[in-house]
Amino acid sequence: MNILKLSTKNLLRNKLTTFLNIILVAFGVAILSILFLASTQIGNKLERNARDIDLVVGAKGSPLQLILSSIYHIDFPTGNIPAKDALELMQNPMVKRAVPLALGDNYEGHRIVGTDSGFVSLYDLKLGNGKFWAKDLEATIGSTVAAESKLKIGDKFFGAHGLSDASDEHKQHAYTVSGILQPQGNVTDNLILTNIGSVYKMHEPEHDENEKHHEEINNKEITSILIQYRSPMSVVIFPRMVNQSTNMQAASPAMESARLFSLIGVGIETLKWFAILIMAISALSVFISLYNAMKEKKYDLAVMRCLGASKPKLFFLVMIEGLLITVSGAILGLLLGHLALQIIGFYQESSQARLTGLYFVADELYLIIAGLVIGVVASIIPALQTYRVDIARTLSKDK
């Protein structure tokens, strides 16, 4: 019979206290692990999606909204810009690569993006199956879209107006799936790519439409342009030029993501301190439980000394009890954290930013270590008491 078994039996004897303490530690760890996992996942996604894009140009409005809609495909676009102006900007010598986007439709919640072949090279897209879109009304779909909609090559589908719901379908034109992308690990997994012409076609008036509509089509519009600079020097001049001399606005993904993150950051920071507070309370609770148990355990410890146990052995006996609680609490907390995130991901609406619990970060190792440290801190004082138990006196006195 080793001390581990003895500690376990002691803990099992006080099931309720043990359970409460484990749960306390687990809660603290679970909250922290959710924070770690969610913020790294969101951070990674933000970074991966904006990796090669220096600037987004679109209609005037909130720059954050422009970035969210054109890069992360979560918010609504700020409006449209005249294709003529866009083209002019795309030919600017400072621009190395410019990719136009025409948004506005969706299929079962997956956004349909009208663009050109520049999009393929910008995101370094690889085909899994079939070919890239070429003609009007051909579409290449992301891997998640394919998995969720069960669309196969050659299948036809109708786009719906708007960015998320399917109430208003464009029944007059059907898209044909020409290819399916390999999983890219970024937002393109959730997109349906086609050419800009297809998007225009969707919105072409039926023949009995009025004059005003005609005009809009003639002055064609797109939603935004994704831009790569030729040289980093343009960072300062180019956006200012766009914002001042045109009717469009330029927004930098790096700046807006950082701003977004600093907004979320306040919340994360608060939660983090809250979790640390819970962990501190759990340490205190484990300490109080062990300390109180020492009064009763004094006899057990004295008996064990009589039976030949050395002082260090009893010291470890008490330490291990504390450590068992906090380490199993930490492990349970990690499991809870991952489970919670998996459940959150399952119920999340926007598939673009979906979180998963099947993801591990190195920081979680620190949580286990934190569990160990809390165990040591909480049990060291009770454990040191084993050195002070006066065996002779404890046992010869009537209990």
Next chain:
Amino acid sequence: MISIQSITKKYNHGPTLTFPDWIIQDEEQWLLLGASGSGKSTLLNIISGLLKPDSGEIKINGTDIYSLPLKDMDRFRGQSIGIVFQKPHLIKSLDIFDNIALASSLAGLKINKSRVMTLLESLGLAEKRKNFPDELSQGQLQRVSIARALINNPSLLIADEPTSSLDDENAENVISILTEQAAGNHASLVIATHDKRVRNRVSKEYLL
């Protein structure tokens, strides 16, 4: 053989206790008698290596036990001295079998399951082996603590007031068990008591 020579002990704020010299031969059975407060428990604690005397020497089979390093003394006590207290002091979280087996593993010895069972049987506790201490009576618990004291085949069995919290029948029983088991296991026996019921059962007396 155990020899005790010119032992003295003074507690803080107490008188100095002096103890007459004493030699206990192998397998001898002794009563340690004295009024309350005369120092019976103190002497037993000194003999079992739990309380260092201020002066004097105590040798068990030739070893001066207080010259041993602390850890060795703990091990020595676990292996060669069995102690029975006034209260059984069993570990509540372990069942009867494990309580006895614990004494072996704490003394650094292998657990001998069949010896545990033989001891339990000879004390009439075989069917209680899976029970926990709070499911047994005082008399049964005291017998378990005797089994625990005997498990490692000690050369000395020490009992401090083993009967004072028991009724006549149980006290009678415990004394019989102590004397018989000590003899059967070839251990010397020292019982500290001021219980008159014990006086006529053991012939050798050491008076404080």
